[in-house]
Amino acid sequence: MNQPFTMGRRALLSAGLGALALGLTACAGDDPPDATVALDTPLAESVPSGTRLVIGDKEHQKAIEFSGEAKKLTFEVEWANLSGGPQTLEAFRARALDLGSVADIPPIHSHWTGIPTRIVASKFRQDPLEHAIYRLGIAPGVAVASLADLRGKKVAYSPGQAQGALVLRVLRKAGLSKQDVQLIELPSTGDVYANALASRQVEVAPIGGVQVKRYEGKYGKDGATTIAHGLRDDPGHLYAPITVLADPAKAAAIRQYVQVWARAWRWREANPDEWIDRYYVKDQGLTAEDGRWIVANAGVADIPPSWADAISRHQETIDLLAEETGNKPLKAEDLYDRRYETVAADALAAGGA
Structure with a gap:
């Protein structure tokens, strides 16, 4: 039994x-x-x-x-x-x-x-581009309106995790290489990426789930934004x-x-x-x-x-x-x-x- x-x-x-x-x-x-x-x-x-x-x-x-x-x-x-x-x-x-x-x-x-x-x-x-898991969080005061604007920016990067691979795919879509940005290795767990953005430790980071809503709500008044990456991440x-x-x-x-x-x-x-x-x-x-x-x-x-x-x-x-x-x-x-x-x-x- x-x-x-x-x-x-x-x-x-x-x-x-x-x-x-x-x-x-x-x-x-x-x-x-x-x-x-x-x-x-x-x-x-x-x-x-x-x-x-x-x-x-x-x-x-x-x-x-x-x-x-x-x-x-x-x-x-x-x-x-x-x-x-x-x-x-x-x-x-x-x-x-x-x-x-x-x-x-x-x-x-x-x-x-x-x-x-x-x-x-x-x-x-279903509808993976409409219902993406992640958006690119942009630090307060940083001018990034499109993927092309990532050039020269400090970007959060987590090797071995989905967010790290997404960063590489985003760079390729933008026609950029790793050398065109400054990759900052950080674990993507919990609030790490959102806090790193808020403190300007990084200027761009993929954030997902309720972190997107909270980040925009908490730091939007300071100029924080998020943008879509336009790739499947599902x-x-x-x-x-x-x-x-x-x-x-x-x-x-x-x-x-x-x-x-x-x-x-x-x-x-x-x-x-x-x-x-x-x-x-x-x-x-x-x-x-x-x-x-x-x-x-x-x-x-x-x-x-x-x-x-x-x-x-x-x-x-x-x-x-x-x-x-x-x-x-x-x-x-x-x-x-x-x-x-x-x-x-x-x-x-x-x-x-």
Whole structure:
């Protein structure tokens, strides 16, 4: 009999990277199997008893719980309180995490830093240019009205993260090179970019979500602005180390999680008022107005039944990053575990939350 979903005693792992490296090595369970195990073995329909996953899907975890989808998981889950490329990569390295939620750059960066991973679920945004995740924040008093005006500016840059890749893509679109601007390496977590803009530590930085609204509202009177970059910035993925995916039990559990993950996205879109109140207001401490702005700006999630277009776009990003960073080119196809390609879309077609 499969074990029911449980939060476990250590439901929230520390987000501190030092703690991950020092104290959480055993959190992801037993040592993973040999990575040479073939990843083309068909996924099991049921999850073996005793299976456990540590999952870092910080925001969507709440949608899975609120929607009731968490009750459908037949394996033990430990939620890790971390998100983003650097944190998930460090947790993978420490064997403290089985599955993480990121944009399109961390799966590339993981291969370049010696931790091969595979993507198991992908979502995008319908009308991705209208519902972009990021805008370029412009520091108070800095004259930037178009991408061409970036020349000579101090631009926030975070290697290994989606914002860093976006900066490189924006420069290319503007006909500029890295030498035409001054890249300032900063982590893109929390309020770092907004604060750096306000203090003029940087003059341009990609900011997203409610940070856009707050930045414009707080510093607009001082001359702060934001501008659209006009590029797609909408990929969102679940990914896991190949050592985890080579474990048949964990691979089956991930399949079940992907199904729940997809249905919870549709629940969020069908129940915006409840989502705003329970997550953005009561859990995150935002105002209802901020929550409504985030939901409206996010648009509708596109969870395609085929990854062909996504892989093609991912290859373009890989080629750009390899050229700009000197890393070895990769095949985008190798970043995806195609066994999961239709899992999310099939779950939506079958109905659920």
